[in-house]
Structures are given as C-alpha cells and as structure tokens.
Amino acid sequence: MAEPEQQMLKIDACFSPYLYPVYKDEDSIVVIIDILRATSAICTAFQYGAEKIIPVATVEEARLYKQQGYLVGAERDAIPVDGFDFGNSPFSYMGEKVRGQTIVITTTNGTQAIDVARGAYKVVVGSFLNLDALCSWLVSEKRNILLLCSGWKNKFNLEDALFAGAVTEEINKRSNDFKHGDACLALKYLYQMAVKDPYKFLRYSSHKERLARLNLKDDIKYCLTPDQTRIIPVLANGALVKMCV
Amino acid sequence: MAEPEQQMLKIDACFSPYLYPVYKDEDSIVVIIDILRATSAICTAFQYGAEKIIPVATVEEARLYKQQGYLVGAERDAIPVDGFDFGNSPFSYMGEKVRGQTIVITTTNGTQAIDVARGAYKVVVGSFLNLDALCSWLVSEKRNILLLCSGWKNKFNLEDALFAGAVTEEINKRSNDFKHGDACLALKYLYQMAVKDPYKFLRYSSHKERLARLNLKDDIKYCLTPDQTRIIPVLANGALVKMCV
Numbered sequence: 496m497a498e499p500e501q502q503m504l505k506i507d508a509c510f511s512p513y514l515y516p517v518y519k520d521e522d523s524i525v526v527i528i529d530i531l532r533a534t535s536a537i538c539t540a541f542q543y544g545a546e547k548i549i550p551v552a553t554v555e556e557a558r559l560y561k562q563q564g565y566l567v568g569a570e571r572d573a574i575p576v577d578g579f580d581f582g583n584s585p586f587s588y589m590g591e592k593v594r595g596q597t598i599v600i601t602t603t604n605g606t607q608a609i610d611v612a613r614g615a616y617k618v619v620v621g622s623f624l625n626l627d628a629l630c631s632w633l634v635s636e637k638r639n640i641l642l643l644c645s646g647w648k649n650k651f652n653l654e655d656a657l658f659a660g661a662v663t664e665e666i667n668k669r670s671n672d673f674k675h676g677d678a679c680l681a682l683k684y685l686y687q688m689a690v691k692d693p694y695k696f697l698r699y700s701s702h703k704e705r706l707a708r709l710n711l712k713d714d715i716k717y718c719l720t721p722d723q724t725r726i727i728p729v730l731a732n733g734a735l736v737k738m739c740v
Numbered sequence: 741m742a743e744p745e746q747q748m749l750k751i752d753a754c755f756s757p758y759l760y761p762v763y764k765d766e767d768s769i770v771v772i773i774d775i776l777r778a779t780s781a782i783c784t785a786f787q788y789g790a791e792k793i794i795p796v797a798t799v800e801e802a803r804l805y806k807q808q809g810y811l812v813g814a815e816r817d818a819i820p821v822d823g824f825d826f827g828n829s830p831f832s833y834m835g836e837k838v839r840g841q842t843i844v845i846t847t848t849n850g851t852q853a854i855d856v857a858r859g860a861y862k863v864v865v866g867s868f869l870n871l872d873a874l875c876s877w878l879v880s881e882k883r884n885i886l887l888l889c890s891g892w893k894n895k896f897n898l899e900d901a902l903f904a905g906a907v908t909e910e911i912n913k914r915s916n917d918f919k920h921g922d923a924c925l926a927l928k929y930l931y932q933m934a935v936k937d938p939y940k941f942l943r944y945s946s947h948k949e950r951l952a953r954l955n956l957k958d959d960i961k962y963c964l965t966p967d968q969t970r971i972i973p974v975l976a977n978g979a980l981v982k983m984c985v
Contacts, residue, residue: 510896510923514759517894649762651755651923677946678896681930688929701922 506666507676508642508659512608513649524638525615526629526662529645530622530654531702532583533605535718536568538624539585541737542724544594548735550606551599560599566592568600573705584714585624597734604645609730612643620728620735623658623718628725630665632740637672642679653700654718657693660686661721693719751911752921753887753904757853758894769883770860771874771907774890775867775899776947777828778850780963781813783869784830786982787969789839793980795851796844805844811837813845818950829959830869842979849890854975857888865973865980868903868963873970875910877985882917887924898945899963902938905931906966938964 509518528534537548551557554569554576561567561579568581568588575582583602600606612618616638621629633640642662644655660682666673667683675683689696694716697703706715728735754763773779782793796802799814799821806812806824813826813833820827828847845851857863861883866874878885887907889900905927911918912928920928934941939961942948951960973980 508896510755511759511762513762514756514894517756517758647922649759650921651753651926653922653925656922656926675944676895677892677898677901680898680944681896681901681926684933685926685929688933699920699925 503674504637504639504672505676506640506642506663506673506679508644508663508678508682510644510651510656510678511646511649512604512611512643515611515643518641520639520641521614522616522639523641524617524619524633524636525612525641525643526619526621526633527605527608527612527643527645528621528655528658529602529605529608530658530718531706532585532714532718533600533602533645534620535622535624536583536585536588537600537620537728537735538622538724538726540588540593540598541726541728542624543589545588545598546595547597548728549597549599549733550609550735551601552606552610554601557599557601566596566598568598570602572603573709584711585717586714604647608643608645613730615641618730619738621658621662623661623721624723625725625727626661626665626721628740629727630662630669632727633662634666634669640666640673647702652702654697654702656682656685657689657696660689748919749882749884749917750921751885751887751908751918751924753889753901753908753923753927755889755896755901755923756891756894757849757856757888760856760888763886765884765886766859767861767884768886769862769864769878769881770857770886770888771864771866771878772850772853772857772888772890773866773900773903774847774850774853775903775963776951777830777959777963778845778847778890779865780867780869781828781830781833782845782865782973782980783867783969783971785833785838785843786971786973787869788834790833790843791840792842793973794842794844794978795854795980796846797851797855799846802844802846811841811843813843815847817848818954829956830962831959849892853888853890858975860886863975866903866907868906868966869968870970870972871906871910871966873985874972875907875914877972878907879911879914885911885918892947897947899942899947901927901930902934902941905934
C-alpha cells in the first residue's frame with residue numbers, strides 16, 4: 496500500500512537564491528520573497544496601478560532601459576543608485592506617477608531570486624502586503640509550493656524566513672493537503688514566536704539594523720503590515736503582471 | 741567612531757554544504773554538524789578509543805581503503821553499504837573493535853560537509869554528545885564561528901538546525917562577545933521551542949521519519965542525548981583526531 500504522504504502536495508522553503516538548484520522542481524509554484532524591500536515595493540507599485548514590472552539582474556541592464564525612457568528603480572546595498580527614478584522604498588512606488596506605467600527594477604537580492612527561478616511552472620511575488628490573497632490562491636492551485644527567500648547576498652535572512660513562516664502557517668490553516676519540508680517545519684515555529692510583534696522580533700536582524708541606520712523604520716513597519724492588496728504579481732514572458740484574486 | 745559590533749566576534753550558521761562558499765571565511769572555526777548520524781558516530785568512535793578517523797567523500801575512495809585493510813564505515817541514504825565494516829549507526833562504533841584503530845568513513849552528508857570546509861582555520865566535529873565540551877572550547881578560542889549543517893542532500897534539515905541552535909544558546913550563556921548572524925538568531929528561537937523534548941520536536945522531520953521506518957529510534961534517542969564525551973574531533977592533515985578539553 497502506498498504511504499499516504501506520497502500523495503500529498505509539498506511545501507518547502509529555500510533560504511537563498513544560491514541554493515535554488517538544490518530545491519528546483521519545475522512543476523512547483525515558486526514564491527519570491529524579499530520583504531525588506533523589493534517584493535513589498537513590487538506589490539505596492541501594482542496596488543497603485545503599475546501595469547507591468549520588468550525585473551532585471553544588473554544595474555547595467557537597468558541603465559539601458561532608462562536610456563530608452565522607462566521608469567527605472569535601482570537599489571544596491573539598501574541605497575538607491577544615482578540616476579534612476581526609484582530605489583526600493585515602497586513609499587516611492589505610490590501615487591499617480593506609477594499608474595499605467597511599465598517599470599524596470601533591479602535590487603540587491605530580490606531580482607536575483609526572480610532570475611534564478613524563471614524556469615519554474617509559475618513564479619509569483621509574495622510580501623506581507625498580499626499575504627491573505629497569496630495564500631488563498633496557493634491553496635486553490637493544488638500544486639507543490641517552494642518559498643524562495645532572497646536573503647541578503649545569498650545568506651539567510653530573518654525577515655524573509657519570517658514571511659515564509661507566515662505563508663506556511665496560513666496555508667496550514669486553509670488546507671491539510673500539504674506535507675512540510677524540514678525548512679517549513681522550522682519556519683512555522685519561528686513565525687509562532689514572532690506573530691505577536693514581528694517588528695520587535697526582528698530587532699537584532701542584520702538588515703533591520705542596516706535600514707534603521709538609514710532612517711528607514713517607516714519602511715520596515717509598512718513592509719510588515721499584512722493584507723494591503725489583493726494583487727499577486729506573476730511572472731509572464733519575463734515581466735511581472737498583476738493577477739487579482 | 742567605530743560601531744561596537746565591528747569589534748565583536750561573529751557566530752553564524754550555514755544550512756547546507758552547497759551554500760558554504762557564501763559563508764566561507766578562512767579565519768573561522770567551522771563546526772561540522774550531522775546529528776543523524778555521522779557526527780554523532782564520529783564522536784562515539786573517539787569516545788570508545790578510536791585513534792584517527794579519515795573522512796572520505798565517495799564510496800569508491802572508501803573501497804580503496806578497505807582493500808588496504810582499514811576498518812571502513814560507509815553509508816548512503818541511511819543504509820550501510822555492503823562490504824564495509826560499519827554504516828553510520830553510533831552503536832556500531834562502540835566496543836573493543838574500534839580501540840586504537842584508524843577508521844575510514846564516508847556518509848551521505850556529513851563527510852561532504854567536512855570536505856568543503858577543509859580550508860578553514862580549524863574544522864571540528866559537533867554533536868549533542870560533545871555539546872558542553874565543544875561550546876566551552878569554542879568560547880575559549882575567541883574566534884569567529886561558523887556552524888556548518890550537513891543537511892540532507894544539501895537541503896536544510898531540522899535536527900542539524902536544532903543542534904546549531906543549541907550551540908548558539910550555550911555560547912550565549914558563556915559569553916557576550918559574539919554577534920549573531922540572522923541564521924543564529926532564528927536558531928536560538930528554534931532551540932528554545934525544542935529544548936524540553938527534542939525527540940518530540942523532531943517528530944515530523946523528514947530524516948526522523950526516514951530512520952523510524954528503518955527501525956532506528958534508539959539511534960535517534962542516543963544522538964539527541966547531550967554530554968556523553970569531552971572529546972572534540974578536529975581535522976588535522978586530512979584526518980580527524982581527538983582533542984580533549
């Protein structure tokens with residue numbers, strides 16, 4: 496008799512784009528996670544009416560788009576790169592200037608994660624901002640799920656892990672169909688420790704310290720606030736477009 | 741003025757040998773972790789008087805040593821490989837047969853982790869069996885520490901993460917000199933959730949299920965029992981030898 500678990504769907508988490516080849520499964524839905532701040536900024540831009548977002552891996556590519564007249568966001572080491580329209584603060588992607596626009600974006604970690612996962616069955620963008628919409632949709636798809644944390648320069652980071660834990664927990668509440676990989680087992684515990692006060696939970700994290708030094712506490716608080724949009728950005732022909740659920 | 745954290749020592753954890761190049765720092769002490777069961781078996785062998793352990797990455801290398809008359813342990817996918825003296829059950833490394841011997845060992849995950857870390861300042865072997873001795877020694881060394889989890893076929897695994905959390909917590913108790921990387925911050929929380937009953941904590945972990953199917957529950961319980969030896973295996977000229985503290 497087959498073991499029941501063999502018929503279950505799988506949910507697992509990968510803590511670094513560098514590690515993606517080990518977890519790669521082309522039949523999975525891959526959720527790209529870069530909480531501080533790329534995937535939060537991307538969700539914000541769509542919420543404010545952006546039409547399309549083209550993620551590119553390098554500043555050089557971004558510059559070529561800029562020369563062609565595109566709106567372009569470029570960030571490295573948490574700082575906006577000179578000569579572009581945006582960094583990766585979600586606040587800069589609000590308002591009329593993004594409505595109906597195609598925006599090109601390159602960031603230290605998040606756009607690299609999108610790049611490595613391109614071949615997957617479906618690539619979507621997750622952040623606390625679209626947590627509820629994302630989890631409901633993921634459950635309805637009945638597919639294996641891989642939560643791909645962008646991390647910081649390919650190292651594990653706490654805020655992406657925390658969000659991956661939130662997704663694991665929310666999917667758990669909605670469905671018993673998923674078998675958890677070991678990373679998701681660990682993340683569930685992590686999220687349970689953090690859920691009452693995620694801001695405080697992150698107080699010693701490396702990237703929070705990095706952003707606090709840059710006076711970006713409001714960015715952090717915004718990025719940790721759940722359910723501000725029902726839009727799920729999805730990769731189609733190399734660009735992110737919105738899927739409303 | 742320099743920030744105080746720049747003068748602190750660092751402790752971080754790497755969840756896969758595959759990810760080691762990202763964390764590599766040749767001035768660090770690297771602690772190799774493969775709780776179920778390679779690093780537990782290695783600590784056991786030294787406790788029972790083994791003189792030297794030569795870790796090799798492949799079964800083919802192990803076979804060459806066997807042909808030369810060495811005692812050889814070989815395990816793949818949690819099962820002993822035919823034609824060798826041991827698998828990687830710690831119980832098989834007990835008793836008179838190991839006393840004074842040089843043993844060659846190859847395992848699915850643990851010996852690969854030793855292999856990638858060879859160039860580090862110092863490479864030592866950790867398990868619950870030598871937890872107290874290991875942590876006291878690590879603090880006394882006043883060096884950066886990298887906890888290298890062997891994982892399972894390069895994926896994150898729960899029991900190695902749990903032990904890395906135990907080391908983080910024990911070092912925390914002994915010293916305020918260490919700044920925690922994000923992975924260690926997460927692991928501390930994980931260990932705090934698990935410490936009352938690690939066996940129960942691991943109940944859904946993939947490798948525990950794998951071993952339970954093979955009737956290896958006693959192995960698991962043994963591997964989770966702290967402080968059975970004061971020996972710290974250390975890599976010297978390609979072989980592990982014992983350091984008593």
